[in-house]
Amino acid sequence: xxxxxAVSASSRVLYLIVCAAPPAQQSADVVPVLQAEGWxxxxxxxxxxxxxxxLSALAALSGHVVRTDYKLPGExxxxxxADAILVMPATFNTINKWAQxxxxxLAASILxxxxxxxAPPVIAVPCLKMDLVRHPAFARSTALLREYSVRVLHEPxxxxxxxxxxxSEVIESLHSIAQGPREA
Numbered sequence: 001x002x003x004x005x006a007v008s009a010s011s012r013v014l015y016l017i018v019c020a021a022p023p024a025q026q027s028a029d030v031v032p033v034l035q036a037e038g039w040x041x042x043x044x045x046x047x048x049x050x051x052x053x054x055l056s057a058l059a060a061l062s063g064h065v066v067r068t069d070y071k072l073p074g075e076x077x078x079x080x081x082a083d084a085i086l087v088m089p090a091t092f093n094t095i096n097k098w099a100q101x102x103x104x105x106l107a108a109s110i111l112x113x114x115x116x117x118x119a120p121p122v123i124a125v126p127c128l129k130m131d132l133v134r135h136p137a138f139a140r141s142t143a144l145l146r147e148y149s150v151r152v153l154h155e156p157x158x159x160x161x162x163x164x165x166x167x168s169e170v171i172e173s174l175h176s177i178a179q180g181p182r183e184a
Contacts, residue, residue, distance in 0.1 A: 012083035014039035020048035021089035089127035099141035
Protein backbone atom coordinates (compact mmCIF):
# COMPACT_ATOMS: atom_id res chain seq x y z
CA UNK A 1 0.00 0.00 0.00
CA UNK A 2 1.22 3.51 -0.79
CA UNK A 3 2.19 5.89 1.97
CA UNK A 4 0.17 9.10 2.13
CA UNK A 5 1.81 12.07 0.50
CA ALA A 6 2.35 14.97 2.88
CA VAL A 7 0.26 17.96 1.92
CA SER A 8 0.98 21.49 3.07
CA ALA A 9 -1.39 23.69 5.00
CA SER A 10 -1.84 25.71 1.81
CA SER A 11 -3.03 22.65 -0.15
CA ARG A 12 -6.39 22.91 -1.75
CA VAL A 13 -9.05 20.50 -0.54
CA LEU A 14 -10.43 18.12 -3.15
CA TYR A 15 -13.50 16.00 -2.55
CA LEU A 16 -13.05 12.79 -4.51
CA ILE A 17 -16.57 11.44 -4.94
CA VAL A 18 -16.45 7.79 -5.90
CA CYS A 19 -19.44 6.02 -7.46
CA ALA A 20 -19.98 2.28 -7.95
CA ALA A 21 -18.18 1.55 -11.21
CA PRO A 22 -15.15 -0.77 -11.59
CA PRO A 23 -12.53 2.04 -11.25
CA ALA A 24 -13.77 2.58 -7.67
CA GLN A 25 -11.63 -0.44 -6.79
CA GLN A 26 -8.50 1.58 -7.66
CA SER A 27 -9.32 4.53 -5.40
CA ALA A 28 -6.33 3.76 -3.15
CA ASP A 29 -4.10 4.26 -6.20
CA VAL A 30 -5.81 7.54 -7.12
CA VAL A 31 -5.42 9.34 -3.78
CA PRO A 32 -1.58 9.51 -3.83
CA VAL A 33 -1.62 10.75 -7.45
CA LEU A 34 -3.95 13.59 -6.49
CA GLN A 35 -1.90 14.35 -3.37
CA ALA A 36 1.23 14.55 -5.52
CA GLU A 37 -0.60 17.25 -7.50
CA GLY A 38 -0.98 19.27 -4.29
CA TRP A 39 -4.50 18.31 -3.27
CA UNK A 40 -5.64 17.44 0.25
CA UNK A 41 -7.95 14.59 -0.78
CA UNK A 42 -11.17 13.75 1.07
CA UNK A 43 -12.95 10.63 -0.20
CA UNK A 44 -16.74 10.48 -0.28
CA UNK A 45 -18.22 7.24 -1.60
CA UNK A 46 -21.71 6.25 -2.61
CA UNK A 47 -23.05 3.46 -0.40
CA UNK A 48 -22.59 0.86 -3.15
CA UNK A 49 -19.07 2.05 -4.02
CA UNK A 50 -18.07 1.75 -0.36
CA UNK A 51 -18.48 -2.03 -0.64
CA UNK A 52 -15.84 -2.10 -3.38
CA UNK A 53 -13.22 -0.11 -1.49
CA UNK A 54 -10.97 -0.53 1.54
CA LEU A 55 -12.27 2.41 3.58
CA SER A 56 -9.64 2.01 6.31
CA ALA A 57 -6.80 2.11 3.77
CA LEU A 58 -8.32 5.18 2.10
CA ALA A 59 -8.68 6.94 5.44
CA ALA A 60 -5.03 6.19 6.26
CA LEU A 61 -3.89 7.42 2.83
CA SER A 62 -5.93 10.59 2.87
CA GLY A 63 -5.73 11.43 6.55
CA HIS A 64 -9.52 11.91 6.59
CA VAL A 65 -12.44 9.67 7.43
CA VAL A 66 -14.14 8.30 4.29
CA ARG A 67 -17.69 9.62 4.27
CA THR A 68 -20.47 7.41 2.96
CA ASP A 69 -23.48 8.74 4.83
CA TYR A 70 -24.97 11.87 6.29
CA LYS A 71 -23.83 13.20 9.66
CA LEU A 72 -26.35 13.68 12.45
CA PRO A 73 -27.88 17.12 13.05
CA GLY A 74 -25.60 19.17 15.27
CA GLU A 75 -22.49 17.12 14.46
CA UNK A 76 -19.49 18.97 13.08
CA UNK A 77 -18.54 18.08 9.52
CA UNK A 78 -15.49 15.80 9.77
CA UNK A 79 -14.12 17.08 6.45
CA UNK A 80 -12.74 20.51 5.60
CA UNK A 81 -14.59 22.66 3.07
CA ALA A 82 -13.86 21.65 -0.53
CA ASP A 83 -12.05 23.91 -2.99
CA ALA A 84 -12.97 21.52 -5.82
CA ILE A 85 -14.85 18.28 -6.41
CA LEU A 86 -13.81 15.39 -8.66
CA VAL A 87 -16.51 12.78 -9.33
CA MET A 88 -14.58 9.76 -10.57
CA PRO A 89 -15.89 7.35 -11.57
CA ALA A 90 -19.24 9.00 -12.14
CA THR A 91 -22.04 6.56 -12.86
CA PHE A 92 -25.18 6.84 -14.96
CA ASN A 93 -27.25 6.73 -11.78
CA THR A 94 -25.40 9.50 -9.95
CA ILE A 95 -25.18 11.78 -12.99
CA ASN A 96 -28.92 11.55 -13.64
CA LYS A 97 -29.86 11.99 -9.96
CA TRP A 98 -27.50 14.98 -9.70
CA ALA A 99 -28.97 16.68 -12.77
CA GLN A 100 -32.52 16.09 -11.48
CA UNK A 101 -31.73 17.31 -7.96
CA UNK A 102 -32.26 13.95 -6.25
CA UNK A 103 -30.05 13.94 -3.17
CA UNK A 104 -30.76 10.47 -1.82
CA UNK A 105 -27.12 9.74 -0.91
CA LEU A 106 -24.49 11.93 0.72
CA ALA A 107 -22.52 11.97 -2.55
CA ALA A 108 -25.55 13.07 -4.61
CA SER A 109 -26.54 15.66 -1.98
CA ILE A 110 -23.08 17.24 -1.99
CA LEU A 111 -23.19 17.43 -5.79
CA UNK A 112 -26.71 18.91 -5.81
CA UNK A 113 -25.67 21.55 -3.27
CA UNK A 114 -22.55 22.44 -5.27
CA UNK A 115 -24.63 22.81 -8.45
CA UNK A 116 -27.16 25.02 -6.67
CA UNK A 117 -24.47 27.15 -5.05
CA UNK A 118 -22.31 27.36 -8.19
CA ALA A 119 -19.25 26.40 -6.15
CA PRO A 120 -16.85 24.79 -5.72
CA PRO A 121 -15.86 23.85 -9.28
CA VAL A 122 -16.74 20.28 -10.20
CA ILE A 123 -15.22 17.82 -12.66
CA ALA A 124 -17.18 14.67 -13.52
CA VAL A 125 -15.52 11.68 -15.17
CA PRO A 126 -18.26 9.27 -16.29
CA CYS A 127 -17.64 5.55 -16.55
CA LEU A 128 -20.54 3.66 -18.09
CA LYS A 129 -21.50 1.19 -20.76
CA MET A 130 -22.34 2.43 -24.26
CA ASP A 131 -25.95 1.30 -23.83
CA LEU A 132 -26.24 3.82 -20.99
CA VAL A 133 -24.29 6.49 -22.88
CA ARG A 134 -26.94 6.23 -25.62
CA HIS A 135 -29.84 6.49 -23.14
CA PRO A 136 -31.58 9.86 -23.70
CA ALA A 137 -31.50 10.76 -20.00
CA PHE A 138 -27.69 10.70 -19.97
CA ALA A 139 -27.37 13.23 -22.82
CA ARG A 140 -29.91 15.55 -21.17
CA SER A 141 -28.24 15.24 -17.78
CA THR A 142 -24.71 15.89 -19.01
CA ALA A 143 -25.94 18.84 -21.09
CA LEU A 144 -27.60 20.36 -18.04
CA LEU A 145 -24.51 19.82 -15.87
CA ARG A 146 -22.30 21.43 -18.52
CA GLU A 147 -24.73 24.35 -18.78
CA TYR A 148 -24.12 24.95 -15.08
CA SER A 149 -20.32 24.88 -15.46
CA VAL A 150 -19.62 21.27 -14.49
CA ARG A 151 -16.68 19.97 -16.50
CA VAL A 152 -17.88 16.63 -17.81
CA LEU A 153 -14.88 14.74 -19.16
CA HIS A 154 -16.49 12.16 -21.37
CA GLU A 155 -15.52 11.42 -24.95
CA PRO A 156 -16.80 7.97 -25.92
CA UNK A 157 -15.84 8.62 -29.54
CA UNK A 158 -12.17 8.96 -28.47
CA UNK A 159 -12.17 6.69 -25.43
CA UNK A 160 -14.82 4.00 -25.86
CA UNK A 161 -16.98 3.52 -22.80
CA UNK A 162 -16.72 2.30 -20.17
CA UNK A 163 -13.16 3.61 -20.35
CA UNK A 164 -12.71 6.99 -18.77
CA UNK A 165 -10.68 9.82 -20.24
CA UNK A 166 -6.95 9.48 -19.58
CA UNK A 167 -5.42 10.64 -16.31
CA SER A 168 -3.52 13.38 -18.13
CA GLU A 169 -6.82 15.07 -19.06
CA VAL A 170 -8.18 14.77 -15.52
CA ILE A 171 -4.97 16.24 -14.09
CA GLU A 172 -5.01 19.03 -16.70
CA SER A 173 -8.57 19.95 -15.69
CA LEU A 174 -7.57 19.95 -12.02
CA HIS A 175 -4.64 22.25 -12.86
CA SER A 176 -6.98 24.70 -14.54
CA ILE A 177 -9.20 24.70 -11.44
CA ALA A 178 -6.16 25.25 -9.23
CA GLN A 179 -5.27 28.34 -11.27
CA GLY A 180 -8.62 29.92 -10.48
CA PRO A 181 -9.26 32.17 -7.50
CA ARG A 182 -9.55 30.51 -4.14
CA GLU A 183 -13.08 30.66 -2.73
CA ALA A 184 -13.41 32.87 0.36
